[in-house]
Amino acid sequence: MELPPGYGRKTATNTVCKLKKTLYGLKQSPRAWFGRFTKVMMDMGFKQSQGDHTLFVKQSQSKGVTMLLVYVDDIIVTGDDEEEQQLLGQHLAKNFEIKTLGKLKYFLGIEVAHSKKGIFISQQKYITDLLKETGKTTCKPANTPIDPNLKLGNTEEDTAVDKEMYQRLVGRLIYLSHTRPDVAFIVSLVSQFMHQPKEIHLQAALRIVQYLKGTLGRGILFERNENANLEAYIDADYAGSIVDRRSTTGYCTFLGGNLVTWRSKKQKCGS
Amino acid sequence: METFAPVAKMNTVWMILSLATNYSWNLQQFDVKNAFLHGEIEEEI
Numbered sequence: 001m002e003l004p005p006g007y008g009r010k011t012a013t014n015t016v017c018k019l020k021k022t023l024y025g026l027k028q029s030p031r032a033w034f035g036r037f038t039k040v041m042m043d044m045g046f047k048q049s050q051g052d053h054t055l056f057v058k059q060s061q062s063k064g065v066t067m068l069l070v071y072v073d074d075i076i077v078t079g080d081d082e083e084e085q086q087l088l089g090q091h092l093a094k095n096f097e098i099k100t101l102g103k104l105k106y107f108l109g110i111e112v113a114h115s116k117k118g119i120f121i122s123q124q125k126y127i128t129d130l131l132k133e134t135g136k137t138t139c140k141p142a143n144t145p146i147d148p149n150l151k152l153g154n155t156e157e158d159t160a161v162d163k164e165m166y167q168r169l170v171g172r173l174i175y176l177s178h179t180r181p182d183v184a185f186i187v188s189l190v191s192q193f194m195h196q197p198k199e200i201h202l203q204a205a206l207r208i209v210q211y212l213k214g215t216l217g218r219g220i221l222f223e224r225n226e227n228a229n230l231e232a233y234i235d236a237d238y239a240g241s242i243v244d245r246r247s248t249t250g251y252c253t254f255l256g257g258n259l260v261t262w263r264s265k266k267q268k269c270g271s
Numbered sequence: 272m273e274t275f276a277p278v279a280k281m282n283t284v285w286m287i288l289s290l291a292t293n294y295s296w297n298l299q300q301f302d303v304k305n306a307f308l309h310g311e312i313e314e315e316i
Contacts (some may be wrong), residue, residue: 047276049283052282052283054280055283055287066286069283069284073302073303073304074300074301074302075300076284076293076300076301077298077300077301077303078287078291078296078297078298078299079296080294080296082297089299092301092303096303097304098301099301099302100299100301101298101299101300101302101306102299103297103300104274104298104299104300107284107300108284111301113297119285119291119298128294193298200304203284210293220285222285222288222289222291223292224292224293225293226293226294227288228293229294255285255286256289256290256292257293258285258289258292258293259284260289261282261285
């Protein structure tokens with residue numbers, strides 16, 4: 001690390017600086033920041049969730065509940081205790097430099113829209129950027145994310161494609177599956193060929209992009225069903241992989257009638 | 272030394288959105304300026 005400008009000339013060459021606070025770029029910074037933030041939340045009487053350490057919950061029997069979720073420097077607050085929320089906002093502003101952004105609209109590149117029906121999340125801008133990057137802006141949209149008759153395997157005789165480009169594309173598709181359970185299966189499939197991608201795999205990945213073009217506005221709608229019931233569904237194919245005959249499991253869980261988790265994953269061992 | 276990123280799981284975000292919609296809670300967003308300058312350092316760099 002170098003001394004900041006203005007300190008260098010006057011001081012002798014053998015001096016060192018002692019850092020009292022963290023700076024951007026230090027590998028200790030995220031942890032130090034989070035430690036400090038956690039302490040401030042605890043001081044306010046919040047409990048840290050054991051399932052996800054970035055979630056803080058405060059419950060008072062008379063008034064209600066307040067929840068806070070932190071994503072590095074992004075914070076979401078919700079609950080039914082408005083007084084507590086006000087206090088929380090003030091307390092945070094006292095301890096850190098806080099900017100109040102109001103109603104949740106954009107979080108981690110995910111668009112959040114509010115309507116009478118509920119909350120709708122999508123990644124439209126992300127898809128538009130992806131179409132530009134892959135030169136597919138004007139392509140013909142595909143009706144399905146995968147050709148139903150296509151089985152992907154390791155085809156030795158097929159032409160190898162640029163690995164880095166393939167990995168970047170699949171990486172972007174993985175990020176997209178945050179709001180798109182309809183591509184979870186196929187994205188998981190194309191990501192199984194990251195180490196040695198061939199033309200057939202790239203074509204399958206680009207087919208997903210073409211499908212996305214026709215379904216830009218899709219996302220997940222959270223509706224007001226006035227319950228907090230938990231439902232889970234799970235299924236698997238039977239030895240679906242032509243590479244090693246392993247099966248793929250898919251699951252989704254609903255909380256209060258709204259989809260909250262889902263996954264498509266190839267099983268660890270063959271049956 | 273532990274490196275730890277204060278990163279929320281997506282599942283938790285969707286859980287919060289589902290609860291907020293179901294119970295008509297308001298959802299507020301805050302942004303911390305210069306978050307990484309707020310940490311106190313415990314060791315010598």
